[in-house]
Amino acid sequence: MLESTVAAIRPLDETAMAAARELQGRLTKPAGSLGALEPLSVRLAGLAGTCPPPLPEPAAVAIFAGDHGVHAQGVTPWPQEVTAQMIANFVAGGAVVNAFARQAGASVTVVDVGVATPLPVAPTADPAGPRLVAANVRAGTRDLTVTAALTRDEARAAVETGIRIAGELVDAGAGILLTGDMGIGNTTPAAALIAAFTGVDPAAATGRGTGVDDETYARKVGVVRAALDRHAPDPADPLGVLAAVGGLEHAALAGLVLGAAARRVPVLLDGVIAVSAALAAAAFAPDAVGAMVAGHRSAEPGATAALRHLGLDPLIDLGLRLGEGTGALLALPVVTGAVRVLHEVATFDSAGVAEK
Numbered sequence: 001m002l003e004s005t006v007a008a009i010r011p012l013d014e015t016a017m018a019a020a021r022e023l024q025g026r027l028t029k030p031a032g033s034l035g036a037l038e039p040l041s042v043r044l045a046g047l048a049g050t051c052p053p054p055l056p057e058p059a060a061v062a063i064f065a066g067d068h069g070v071h072a073q074g075v076t077p078w079p080q081e082v083t084a085q086m087i088a089n090f091v092a093g094g095a096v097v098n099a100f101a102r103q104a105g106a107s108v109t110v111v112d113v114g115v116a117t118p119l120p121v122a123p124t125a126d127p128a129g130p131r132l133v134a135a136n137v138r139a140g141t142r143d144l145t146v147t148a149a150l151t152r153d154e155a156r157a158a159v160e161t162g163i164r165i166a167g168e169l170v171d172a173g174a175g176i177l178l179t180g181d182m183g184i185g186n187t188t189p190a191a192a193l194i195a196a197f198t199g200v201d202p203a204a205a206t207g208r209g210t211g212v213d214d215e216t217y218a219r220k221v222g223v224v225r226a227a228l229d230r231h232a233p234d235p236a237d238p239l240g241v242l243a244a245v246g247g248l249e250h251a252a253l254a255g256l257v258l259g260a261a262a263r264r265v266p267v268l269l270d271g272v273i274a275v276s277a278a279l280a281a282a283a284f285a286p287d288a289v290g291a292m293v294a295g296h297r298s299a300e301p302g303a304t305a306a307l308r309h310l311g312l313d314p315l316i317d318l319g320l321r322l323g324e325g326t327g328a329l330l331a332l333p334v335v336t337g338a339v340r341v342l343h344e345v346a347t348f349d350s351a352g353v354a355e356k
Contacts, residue, residue, distance in 0.1 A: 100330060
């Protein structure tokens with residue numbers, strides 16, 4: 001599945017992008033006056049292969065959840081059980097991501113791809129509310145400071161879970177996919193992934209996650225550095241990088257991005273976990289970047305390094321660091337607006353407005 005998905009990913013359609021640029025130039029507004037929305041609309045036309053591209057709706061958030069063996073190194077003060085407890089909160093509709101999803105009219109799918117604690121809720125398939133999917137590859141990763149976090153087969157299984165979920169959501173009618181994540185300690189493997197793929201120093205890739213103190217932050221940077229020194233992951237081998245220092249939710253998110261790109265559907269990236277996974281997706285298939293839209297700039301420093309490496313500019317910058325898909329949901333109306341302009345704004349000719 002992974003190889004066939006990567007093989008299906010193609011460059012953006014230059015003809016459709018040229019048509020979108022030409023249309024932007026004829027709309028009743030000064031050229032370039034919509035700033036970043038204009039190149040975004042052009043890129044989405046290239047992804048869809050038509051101008052104007054389809055409106056990015058309905059939206060579907062996919063939250064991948066997993067636990068981490070590196071939790072044993074004291075990289076976060078939060079107990080690991082919180083991952084499973086938050087899944088129950090997602091399914092009950094009580095988290096921030098649920099509130100923002102209701103506002104945006106987006107569906108929420110929660111995928112247990114690697115939670116260590118038994119879940120307090122059962123898998124669901126209720127299309128009217130948040131859905132929980134059981135797809136646990138293993139009960140959390142191994143401690144990446146001691147050994148590889150995953151085997152290559154486990155990493156592949158998680159990536160292919162993300163590909164499968166992307167296909168299911170698109171087949172159900174989703175016009176845009178949004179990334180979400182949950183996993184206590186998951187900013188540590190995210191930092192390791194970012195440092196591995198971009199080459200930045202671990203200190204520049206590592207942030208304070210849920211807001212750790214100076215002592216815990218220093219320990220966290222040391223853990224990331226030690227893991228990279230131990231495994232020396234090769235960025236040309238994305239599956240190997242995910243296996244060595246990644247998390248199950250990171251691998252699944254990489255698969256979601258690949259699955260969306262193969263289906264020519266945009267994927268709106270959330271924060272640092274999502275962009276660390278996006279680096280892996282881009283390493284598998286460079287053209288997958290064409291399907292990526294950076295929803296926001298996470299307060300985690302590694303997110304900026306990852307976005308710079310991907311060549312993506314975030315749509316909003318609110319100092320967010322929650323995860324879950326919250327920043328992507330807040331950026332969703334911006335993406336929709338960029339496309340709606342091409343559908344609904346009159347041209348100078350059709351409106352009878354004089355050009356300069």
